[in-house]
Amino acid sequence: CYYVAIVPLAADVVIESLPPPDSLIVDTFLKTMSNNLQSEQPKQDTKQKRYFAYIAESYMQYPKRTFIGDGNTTAGVESCNVLYLSRHRPEDPALRPGLKYTGFLIARVDRDHATRDESFRHNDPFFLKRKR
Numbered sequence: 486c487y488y489v490a491i492v493p494l495a496a497d498v499v500i501e502s503l504p505p506p507d508s509l510i511v512d513t514f515l516k517t518m519s520n521n522l523q524s525e526q527p528k529q530d531t532k533q534k535r536y537f538a539y540i541a542e543s544y545m546q547y548p549k550r551t552f553i554g555d556g557n558t559t560a561g562v563e564s565c566n567v568l569y570l571s572r573h574r575p576e577d578p579a580l581r582p583g584l585k586y587t588g589f590l591i592a593r594v595d596r597d598h599a600t601r602d603e604s605f606r607h608n609d610p611f612f613l614k615r616k617r
Contacts, residue, residue: 545563
Protein backbone atom coordinates (compact mmCIF):
# COMPACT_ATOMS: atom_id res chain seq x y z
CA CYS A 486 0.00 0.00 0.00
CA TYR A 487 1.01 3.58 -0.61
CA TYR A 488 -0.26 6.59 1.32
CA VAL A 489 0.26 10.25 0.47
CA ALA A 490 0.61 12.38 3.60
CA ILE A 491 0.09 16.15 3.30
CA VAL A 492 1.40 18.83 5.66
CA PRO A 493 -0.48 22.15 5.34
CA LEU A 494 1.46 25.17 6.59
CA ALA A 495 1.10 28.89 7.09
CA ALA A 496 2.71 30.84 4.24
CA ASP A 497 5.57 32.07 6.44
CA VAL A 498 6.79 28.61 7.52
CA VAL A 499 10.07 27.59 5.91
CA ILE A 500 9.62 24.02 4.66
CA GLU A 501 13.32 23.20 5.09
CA SER A 502 13.03 23.91 8.83
CA LEU A 503 10.37 21.22 9.40
CA PRO A 504 11.28 18.07 11.31
CA PRO A 505 11.71 14.83 9.32
CA PRO A 506 8.51 13.04 8.22
CA ASP A 507 8.86 10.32 10.87
CA SER A 508 8.61 13.04 13.55
CA LEU A 509 5.26 14.33 12.27
CA ILE A 510 1.98 13.22 13.80
CA VAL A 511 -0.58 11.76 11.39
CA ASP A 512 -4.16 12.71 12.21
CA THR A 513 -7.38 13.82 10.51
CA PHE A 514 -7.54 16.72 8.08
CA LEU A 515 -9.40 18.94 10.58
CA LYS A 516 -7.00 18.25 13.46
CA THR A 517 -4.02 18.78 11.17
CA MET A 518 -5.34 22.13 9.94
CA SER A 519 -6.20 23.23 13.46
CA ASN A 520 -2.78 22.30 14.85
CA ASN A 521 -0.58 23.52 12.01
CA LEU A 522 -2.32 26.85 11.53
CA GLN A 523 -2.59 27.92 15.18
CA SER A 524 -1.67 31.57 15.50
CA GLU A 525 -1.37 31.60 19.30
CA GLN A 526 2.42 31.53 19.21
CA PRO A 527 3.44 32.72 15.75
CA LYS A 528 7.08 33.24 16.79
CA GLN A 529 7.49 29.69 18.14
CA ASP A 530 10.59 27.99 16.75
CA THR A 531 9.71 25.61 13.91
CA LYS A 532 11.93 22.89 15.42
CA GLN A 533 9.99 23.02 18.72
CA LYS A 534 6.49 23.11 17.22
CA ARG A 535 4.80 19.77 16.61
CA TYR A 536 3.44 19.51 13.09
CA PHE A 537 0.68 17.19 11.90
CA ALA A 538 0.07 15.54 8.52
CA TYR A 539 -3.11 14.00 7.12
CA ILE A 540 -3.52 11.11 4.69
CA ALA A 541 -4.86 12.52 1.43
CA GLU A 542 -4.67 9.45 -0.80
CA SER A 543 -4.07 5.71 -0.66
CA TYR A 544 -3.31 3.20 -3.39
CA MET A 545 -2.70 -0.51 -3.80
CA GLN A 546 -0.44 0.28 -6.78
CA TYR A 547 1.64 3.37 -7.34
CA PRO A 548 -0.29 5.55 -9.84
CA LYS A 549 1.29 7.22 -12.85
CA ARG A 550 -0.13 10.57 -11.75
CA THR A 551 -2.11 12.02 -8.88
CA PHE A 552 -3.60 15.38 -7.95
CA ILE A 553 -3.87 16.49 -4.35
CA GLY A 554 -6.93 18.53 -3.42
CA ASP A 555 -9.22 17.23 -6.16
CA GLY A 556 -11.49 15.21 -3.86
CA ASN A 557 -10.36 11.91 -5.38
CA THR A 558 -8.49 9.76 -2.85
CA THR A 559 -7.35 6.99 -5.21
CA ALA A 560 -5.96 8.58 -8.43
CA GLY A 561 -7.98 6.09 -10.47
CA VAL A 562 -6.33 2.98 -9.00
CA GLU A 563 -7.56 0.60 -6.32
CA SER A 564 -7.52 2.12 -2.85
CA CYS A 565 -5.37 0.50 -0.19
CA ASN A 566 -7.41 -2.10 1.68
CA VAL A 567 -5.94 -1.08 5.06
CA LEU A 568 -6.39 2.29 6.76
CA TYR A 569 -3.12 3.99 7.67
CA LEU A 570 -2.23 2.91 11.23
CA SER A 571 -5.59 1.10 11.15
CA ARG A 572 -7.48 4.34 11.76
CA HIS A 573 -6.70 7.08 9.21
CA ARG A 574 -9.03 7.16 6.23
CA PRO A 575 -7.86 9.25 3.23
CA GLU A 576 -9.32 12.77 3.05
CA ASP A 577 -8.64 14.95 0.01
CA PRO A 578 -10.44 18.28 0.36
CA ALA A 579 -9.58 21.25 -1.85
CA LEU A 580 -6.30 22.98 -1.10
CA ARG A 581 -6.75 26.40 0.45
CA PRO A 582 -5.32 29.50 -1.23
CA GLY A 583 -2.69 31.33 0.79
CA LEU A 584 -1.32 28.21 2.48
CA LYS A 585 1.87 26.34 1.75
CA TYR A 586 1.82 22.54 1.37
CA THR A 587 4.40 19.81 1.44
CA GLY A 588 4.01 16.07 1.73
CA PHE A 589 5.62 12.68 1.67
CA LEU A 590 4.92 9.14 0.53
CA ILE A 591 4.48 6.26 2.96
CA ALA A 592 4.93 2.73 1.63
CA ARG A 593 3.46 -0.16 3.60
CA VAL A 594 5.16 -3.49 2.98
CA ASP A 595 3.56 -6.65 4.34
CA ARG A 596 5.58 -9.82 4.65
CA ASP A 597 4.54 -12.78 2.60
CA HIS A 598 5.51 -15.49 5.06
CA ALA A 599 4.95 -18.31 2.56
CA THR A 600 7.42 -16.81 0.11
CA ARG A 601 9.91 -15.98 2.86
CA ASP A 602 9.87 -19.50 4.30
CA GLU A 603 10.17 -21.03 0.85
CA SER A 604 13.19 -18.91 -0.09
CA PHE A 605 14.94 -19.67 3.20
CA ARG A 606 14.41 -23.40 2.82
CA HIS A 607 15.84 -23.59 -0.70
CA ASN A 608 18.52 -20.93 -0.85
CA ASP A 609 20.04 -20.36 2.55
CA PRO A 610 23.08 -22.59 3.26
CA PHE A 611 22.45 -22.29 6.98
CA PHE A 612 19.09 -24.01 6.68
CA LEU A 613 20.40 -26.60 4.22
CA LYS A 614 23.07 -27.69 6.73
CA ARG A 615 20.57 -27.83 9.60
CA LYS A 616 18.28 -30.27 7.75
CA ARG A 617 20.94 -33.00 7.56
